[in-house]
Amino acid sequence: MFASLFLGTVHIPPGKVLAVLGWDFQSVDGYIVNGIRLPRVLGALVGGAALAVAGALYQILLRNPLADPYVLGIANAAIFFYGLAFLVGIQVGLPALAGQGIYVSSSVLGAAIVSALLLALSARYGALYVLLFGVALGFVFGAGTQILIALADVMKVGAFVLATLGTFSGVTWDRLLAMSVVCLPALAAALALSLYISPYVLGEEHAAVTGLDVRAARVLVVAVASVLTAMVIAYVGVVGFVGLVGPHISRLLLGTESPQRLVPTSALTGGMVTLAADDMARSLLPPLELPITAVTSLVGVPVLIWLLTRRHVQG
């Protein structure tokens, strides 16, 4: 994490970084470290943790290691509603949160609508179908977003694409605060939830005879996970793969699948992976910044494959 503070287009010696860290917002170096890099680093940690925890929750819920907010269409729905607010000006929700407020409430609402739909379907058809419906809904909202882009003003489209491309470069203290106000309580809720849903690993029927209220568990898991997803999309944009790879790294490194271990460790691995990816995104081709999804995928996939095959060799 400290290393991340040293990286950047403007070279600042490590000693100088430590000297100004935390208090100096006046000097140029101090502003770069405290005003730009620090919120960005913290943002990557919080955002990564949020996505990985959301991914872990969905994977536990669906008992499917491929589940994550993107696969389930929840992210696509959040992006669509974000676009609806940004491009067309159809704003739903309360314009209360700082700066991004209106877009945030739109994305959360989008995520909530899809989640509610998925829950209703799962109550009727079982968890297996959620994945299928989720993938299908993802395509529907993806198409919707494409239509919005086609219809919208070219200038706005550029800004929209940039905003949803996924980068932590725009994370200021204001935005970090607004994101954390929701994400940190949601992460805490996820930790409590991980104790509540522990029998879920056995499958829904075994869990039910062990005393889990399966319906309540589904609702809570989807609610917490979609809030986390939507917040990251609204403030940072699309950060792919973290929700998938974070829980996998935890699972494979720790050799566990109990929710009460998977959820907290996914927060850690998700935060670290995202931070590392962000570091690479801004330092591979300076002064250009790569979209973070490109980095998470390019770096995350080999790591994941290595971990999976290593486990396979061990039996």
Place this chain on the structure above:
Amino acid sequence: MYRVRVDSVEAGYPGFRVRADIELGEGLNCLVGPNGAGKSTLIRTVVGLLRPVRGAVYVDGVNVYKLSPRSRARVLTALLPDVPTLHFMRAIDVVLLGRYPHSYLLYRAVDEAMRVMARLGIGDLAERRFAELSSGQRQRVLIARALMQRPRALLVDEPTVHLDIDAKVHVMSMLRELSREMAVLVSVHEPDIMYRFCDTVYLVWGGTIRYVGPPEEAPLTEIYAVPLSPAIGTLELPAPRGDPLLHLVPGAGTCTPVMRRLAAMRVPFSVGVAHVGDLDHFVAAAMGAPLVSEQPYAEISDAALEAALRMALRSRAALHCGCPFGAANSKNLALLREAAQRGIPVYSLSRDPPVGERLDAAGLAGLVRKLG
């Protein structure tokens, strides 16, 4: 002992209904019936996985459907036939999940989990991955999980399906043992298991419970096409139909393996004279083979001898299964001699044949080929 009453429960879904109105008894209660009769539906409904169409389940007077899932899991639980797919969890992690209805902090109950596992003889498996265990070991881990819930009633759906015979006997003995502390209802569809372990049988067939009582009197023959003899407690193949190729001369159980081989090869045979109560008599009667009987321990009557001789003369050969001859069955020897004299080839599985040509057990198939 806990009182478990399944009160006029009607379970099922559109197009399928099964009703039960029973009170579980002492010892091991078994739900028996053919596939698709509704055993699993009933168990899943009683435990609350399926919503009943009507009715209620009372444990010590408390309607379990009125309880929250968590409270219900402290009163009754189930072992389901599908085994959960787990990649990493250790056996003890699975057992600890049984603590869930009592506390969310599962890992505080490690000592209790170890005690339960030791009691079930799986203490040494605690640290092993659940996925690496054998089917029988997994079943015992899941039983340990159920015990951690400290239920008053345990419902078990098909506990023995994928197990080898040692594990079957082990798991069923364990469930029997548990039935001294809690009400246990097990669904079983193997008669061998039913006759040996069940105290009370509930026979499910045609959408309702047709019979409640001891396994020996359960009218299984009305339900299954395959013959079953309660005294032996196992299934037999039906005797092949057609003109008998071989007439078997039985005694002291010597013909039982021969009859089973012939039934498997679909070779028709007749049997006689067999004494009632002899293993050969049970098996031949269960199979439904043409059979001439005599009273237990009585000397074979002339009438029986004549009837058996007529059978022997209608077949292509007579086979003495090897039973020694004494006071009660000396007429079977006379039967063989008479048949031989009238031109029926006679073979004997005896080491020292009193009549006919010696045949060893492995030669049976060859003889059938030669005759057929």
